[in-house]
Amino acid sequence: MNGYLCPVCSYRGLEHPPQDFTICPCCGTEFGLDDFAMFPEGTKRAWQELRRVWLENGGPWFDPGTPQPLGWDPLRQIWEEKDTLAVTSSVSDVSSSVLPKTITTFLTVPLRVEYA
Numbered sequence: 001m002n003g004y005l006c007p008v009c010s011y012r013g014l015e016h017p018p019q020d021f022t023i024c025p026c027c028g029t030e031f032g033l034d035d036f037a038m039f040p041e042g043t044k045r046a047w048q049e050l051r052r053v054w055l056e057n058g059g060p061w062f063d064p065g066t067p068q069p070l071g072w073d074p075l076r077q078i079w080e081e082k083d084t085l086a087v088t089s090s091v092s093d094v095s096s097s098v099l100p101k102t103i104t105t106f107l108t109v110p111l112r113v114e115y116a
């Protein structure tokens, strides 16, 4: 997968950087719009919230015109980029083999994102 990383859903297929109305085909976030309007104090806060809402809705694939990566799974996608996104939670030291147990944490614990 080559492309820019979506700071909301961790999809690595953005054709353009997550700004200037780029729309993520995975989570549907429109950058500069969705992440700007929600929280004037900063996009990082908005990305957290957008991620939470997206996951609460089951992490649906947004764009039917863009094929999903083979074996795509929204939680696994985020988990695999947890270091990049600096996602921290009480289960950050849990191996990915017990991924389903992290679902509740993803949904209930506000994820702290430090995005360089």
Ligand SMILES: [Zn+2]
Pocket (backbone or CB within 6 Å): 006, 007, 008, 009, 010, 011, 024, 025, 026, 027, 028, 029
């Ligand atoms: Zn996304």
